[in-house]
Amino acid sequence: xxxxxxxxxxxxxxxxxxxxxxxxxxxxGVLMLALLLVSMDASVLFFAIPAINADLAPSGTEQLxxxxxxxxxxxxxxxxxxxxxxxxxxxxxxxxxxxxxxxASVAAAYANSPEMLxxxxxxLGIGGATLMPSTMGLIRAIFQDGKxxxxxxxxxxxxxxxxxxxxxxxxxxxxxxxxxxSVFLVNLPAMVLLLALAPFLIPEYRTxxxxxFDLLSxxxxxxxxxxLVYALKEIPSxxxxxRYLAALFLGLGCAVFFVRRQRxxxxxxxxxxxxxxxxxxPAAVLxxxxxxxxxxxxxxxxxxxxxxxxNSALAAALWSLAPSVPIALTAPAVTALVQRGxxxxxxxxxxxxxxxxxxxxxxxxGTDALALVLTGAALLAMGxxxxxxxxxxxxxxxxxxxxxxxxxALLETGQEFGGALGLATLGSIATALYRDRISEALPHAxxxxxxxxxxxxxxxxxxxxAEAGELLSTAREAFVSGMHAAALACVALxxxxxxxxxxxxRGRSGETAPAVTAPDTAPTVxxxxxxxxx
Numbered sequence: 068x069x070x071x072x073x074x075x076x077x078x079x080x081x082x083x084x085x086x087x088x089x090x091x092x093x094x095x096g097v098l099m100l101a102l103l104l105v106s107m108d109a110s111v112l113f114f115a116i117p118a119i120n121a122d123l124a125p126s127g128t129e130q131l132x133x134x135x136x137x138x139x140x141x142x143x144x145x146x147x148x149x150x151x152x153x154x155x156x157x158x159x160x161x162x163x164x165x166x167x168x169x170x171a172s173v174a175a176a177y178a179n180s181p182e183m184l185x186x187x188x189x190x191l192g193i194g195g196a197t198l199m200p201s202t203m204g205l206i207r208a209i210f211q212d213g214k215x216x217x218x219x220x221x222x223x224x225x226x227x228x229x230x231x232x233x234x235x236x237x238x239x240x241x242x243x244x245x246x247x248x249s250v251f252l253v254n255l256p257a258m259v260l261l262l263a264l265a266p267f268l269i270p271e272y273r274t275x276x277x278x279x280f281d282l283l284s285x286x287x288x289x290x291x292x293x294x295l296v297y298a299l300k301e302i303p304s305x306x307x308x309x310r311y312l313a314a315l316f317l318g319l320g321c322a323v324f325f326v327r328r329q330r331x332x333x334x335x336x337x338x339x340x341x342x343x344x345x346x347x348x349p350a351a352v353l354x355x356x357x358x359x360x361x362x363x364x365x366x367x368x369x370x371x372x373x374x375x376x377x378n379s380a381l382a383a384a385l386w387s388l389a390p391s392v393p394i395a396l397t398a399p400a401v402t403a404l405v406q407r408g409x410x411x412x413x414x415x416x417x418x419x420x421x422x423x424x425x426x427x428x429x430x431x432x433g434t435d436a437l438a439l440v441l442t443g444a445a446l447l448a449m450g451x452x453x454x455x456x457x458x459x460x461x462x463x464x465x466x467x468x469x470x471x472x473x474x475x476a477l478l479e480t481g482q483e484f485g486g487a488l489g490l491a492t493l494g495s496i497a498t499a500l501y502r503d504r505i506s507e508a509l510p511h512a513x514x515x516x517x518x519x520x521x522x523x524x525x526x527x528x529x530x531x532x533a534e535a536g537e538l539l540s541t542a543r544e545a546f547v548s549g550m551h552a553a554a555l556a557c558v559a560l561x562x563x564x565x566x567x568x569x570x571x572x573r574g575r576s577g578e579t580a581p582a583v584t585a586p587d588t589a590p591t592v593x594x595x596x597x598x599x600x601x
Contacts, residue, residue, distance in 0.1 A: 086212045086215060091210065094205075094268040095206065095209070097260070097265060097268055098161075098202040099222060099223070099226045100257045100261060101161070102202050102227060102230070103226050104168070104230075105168075105195040105230070106226070106231050106234065107231070107233055107237060111234040111250045112134060112238065112250070115242050115250045116133070116134070118246065118247035119184070119247050123181050129182075133181065135297075136188045136192060139296055140192025140195075142292050142293070142296045142480060143289045144289070145196050145480045145483070146476045147285050148196045148200055148472075149204065149472040149473045151472075152201050153204070153469060153473055157201045157205050157208070158266075158270065158271040161202070162265055162266075164197025164198045165198065165258045165261045167190060167194040168191060168195065168198065169255055169258035169259065171191045171193075171194060172191065172251040172255055173251070175187035175251040177248060178248075187251075199475075199479055200476035203220075203459070203479075206220060207464075207471035208270070208272040208468050209270065214402075214406050217405060217406065218402050221456040221460075223456075223459070224398055224455050224459060225394060228451065228452055229394060233388070233391075235384040236384045236385060237253065238250050239381040241253065287328060290318070290321035291318050291319075291324075291325050292318070292483075292484075293318070295314070295315060295319070295484065296318075296484070298312070298314035298491075299315075299484075299490065302491045340470075346461045346462065346465035346572075347461075347465040350458040350461045350572075351458075351477065351481050352481075353454070353564060353567065353571070354454070354459065355482060355485035356485060357422075357564065358485035358489065359485040359486070360422065360451075360557045360560050360561055361447070361451045362485075362486045362489035364426075364429070364448070367493075367553065372437075374524060374543070375543045375547060376437060390445035390448045390449075394448050397448075397449045397453055398452050398453075398456045401456060410573075412568060412571075414457055415454055415458065415568040416572075417453065418451070418452075419454055419562075419565035420561070420562075421450035422447050422454065424446050425442075425443045425444065425448075425449075426443065427554075427558055428442050428446060429447070429551075430550075430551040430554040430555050430558070443554075454568075459478065461572070462474065493553040493556065496549065497549030498519070498549065500545070501542075501548070501549040504541070504548055505517050505523070509538065509541055512538060523538055527539045
């Protein structure tokens with residue numbers, strides 16, 4: 068308890084941290100392999116679902132659960148797994164998660180019923196929840212040198228962002244040449260490689276002397292996270308209903324109890340001391356706001372490329388890969404700027420301004436719509452990678468190594484909330500404007516056309532040519548109007564975030580926090596025999 072409630076001391080820069088060698092960078096490659104698969108799995112069903120529907124014939128509700136269960140379970144267990152990894156060992160948790168991820172991939176690939184596929188996707192979510200905080204926690208432990216850690220976290224941010232876009236494209240290619248189960252089996256070689264190499268390349272880090280694990284906090288955290296994420300994901304598409312409001316209030320109530328318990332118990336899952344770490348709190352808040360705004364791009368550009376411009380699903384996914392090229396170049400360039408003495412506050416502020424500029428481009432009218440949307444998406448993605456890579460580095464450098472798993476899990480949970488809330492808020496803005504425009508222009512159109520652009524496309528397919536053309540033109544214009552309104556809202560948000568970053572991050576550097584050691588315990592970071600790599 069003393070260690071958990073002790074104030075953080077300022078980072079000690081009087082000693083030179085050991086620099087990572089070739090084996091540590093090889094270990095990073097293994098960790099990124101796991102992260103890539105976890106991020107790809109969030110979007111890997113985009114093109115597989117028609118084949119799954121034909122083979123397993125799930126109901127509408129079952130299809131939604133096949134999609135959503137992975138993200139729900141992952142978000143709900145991130146904090147639990149981060150805290151568990153700090154106690155039992157992050158490499159051990161990583162390997163357990165990789166084994167579970169691989170086994171669940173096989174089960175999902177050969178599922179013979181919707182229920183079996185839903186269960187397998189849930190286990191994949193459990194595996195993902197162990198892998199994400201483990202990768203970041205191990206990066207914090209392996210890369211003690213601040214400059215090298217910044218480079219590693221920049222790579223982490225790039226892989227995480229690119230994996231989501233790559234997952235949908237990989238899904239389309241695999242389903243086109245194989246069967247739908249191949250989108251899961253592609254995980255196996257990577258997970259086998261991770262299990263084979265991790266014991267030799269990745270050191271073990273754990274925190275002894277932390278006391279017992281607060282089991283009651285596990286269901287409390289789940290009861291707080293799952294209803295909130297569920298409600299925030301459903302409201303944009305289904306509207307505000309009593310059951311979603313009930314889920315919101317239930318989640319918020321459990322969150323209050325969870326936070327109060329963390330302040331009182333002797334061995335909390337999330338030590339309150341994290342929020343007293345220099346730089347952690349502003350980084351966590353700004354990262355959550357950044358993911359809030361990022362979801363607007365993912366939500367609107369996908370529909371715009373398909374439903375407005377008329378591209379096929381696979382063509383839209385391939386076009387969405389175009390911003391990946393500048394994304395891959397952004398993180399190393401930004402890291403180099405910071406290491407050459409440019410203030411982190413200025414870099415993060417610039418990243419928010421760049422993302423705001425991306426939304427300005429998305430809100431512009433123009434004749435070359437494809438070029439505009441791809442340019443806007445690229446600017447937004449570059450700004451997001453700039454912001455998130457620097458904020459993650461600041462946050463992880465602010466906490467001691469022994470708390471890295473918990474700190475990473477809390478950051479990632481905040482980003483899950485930010486993304487879900489962004490999708491709910493921006494989706495609601497766009498939907499409200501869409502419905503208003505459709506009702507004004509075509510008051511007698513079928514109700515389905517008044518709900519979403521997808522509904523209007525479905526109705527248009529059943530109408531005669533002239534009526535279908537009028538409905539399609541009006542619906543697409545209404546959707547674009549809603550997209551522009553949401554984009555302008557994000558411009559305002561990112562301008563506020565830029566000002567907040569300039570103030571809150573002033574003087575925040577990438578220095579490494581010291582270890583926090585309880586007065587009556589041994590050093591809190593214990594490495595295995597292979598931990599200190601030459």
